[in-house]
Amino acid sequence: MLSIVVPAGELxxxxxxxxxxxxxxxxxxEHSLVSIAKWERTWNKPFLSKKELSTEExxxxxxxxxxxxxxxxxxxxxxTGDNLRQINAYMEAPMTAAWFKESGKGKMGREQITxxxxxxxxxxxxxxxxxQKWHLNSLLALIRTCNAKNQPPKKMSSKEIARSNSAINxxxxxxxxxxx
Numbered sequence: 001m002l003s004i005v006v007p008a009g010e011l012x013x014x015x016x017x018x019x020x021x022x023x024x025x026x027x028x029x030e031h032s033l034v035s036i037a038k039w040e041r042t043w044n045k046p047f048l049s050k051k052e053l054s055t056e057e058x059x060x061x062x063x064x065x066x067x068x069x070x071x072x073x074x075x076x077x078x079x080t081g082d083n084l085r086q087i088n089a090y091m092e093a094p095m096t097a098a099w100f101k102e103s104g105k106g107k108m109g110r111e112q113i114t115x116x117x118x119x120x121x122x123x124x125x126x127x128x129x130x131x132q133k134w135h136l137n138s139l140l141a142l143i144r145t146c147n148a149k150n151q152p153p154k155k156m157s158s159k160e161i162a163r164s165n166s167a168i169n170x171x172x173x174x175x176x177x178x179x180x
Contacts, residue, residue, distance in 0.1 A: 001067070002029045002090040009078040025075040029065040031091045033132040033139060037115035038064040048113040062087065096141040100148070118143070125150070 008024040036047045039061050053061065059076050065087075111117065118139070122131065125146040131139055156164065173179065 002031075002086065003027070004029065004083045004086055006075050006078050006083060007080065009074075011074055011077065020074065022072060022074045022078060025071060026068070027062075027066050027071065027075070028068045029062065029087065029090070030067050030133065031065055031136050032134060033115060033118055033136060035061070035065045036118075036136065037132075040115050046112050046114045058084075091136075093135075093137065094141070095135040095138040098141045098145060100141075100144055121146075 004027050006025045006027060009022045011020045011022060012018075013020050039047050039057075042060060042064075043057060047061070059079065062079060063071075063073075063076055119132075121127075121143045122129070122139075125143060127139075127142060127146070131142065134142075
C-alpha cells in the first residue's frame, strides 16, 4: 500500500461563479487486480498495454487505486508531479524476492493481458481470490511461479544424458574402487 498526500487547492466553479476550496487529502493507494478491473470497466480497454495513458486515464486509475473512503473527487485535480513519481515508483516496484529468467523479449508474450486473463490464471492455478488485492507485481510473480512449477521437466538432450551417465559411472567406480 502507498500513502501520498495531495495538497490543498482552490477551483473556480463556472456555473456558481464561486471558488471551491479543496482540502489537503491523505490517500491510501493499492495497485492491484481489483484496481485494474475497475479501470478497465470504465475505459473498456486493457490497462496493461504499451500505450501511454492520457492525463484523464491516469487520474482515473489513481481514483481506482484509492482505498481511502469519502475522498472529494476534486482532490484528484491537485495530484502533483511528485505524487505521480511516487505512484509510478510504487507501481513499478517488483514487490517480490522472486526472479525469473526472461525468455525472449516480451515478458508475457504477445497475448493482450486484461483483468479477465489474470483472473483466469488465478482460477487455473487455484490461487484464492483474496490475492486480487495484492500488489499486482506480487500476484504476477505468484502466477509466474505457478507456471514454472507446473511445467513438465525439460527432456534432456542425448549429450546431456551421456554426460549424466558418465558422471554416475565415474562416481560408482570411485565408490567401489573399480576401474571399469
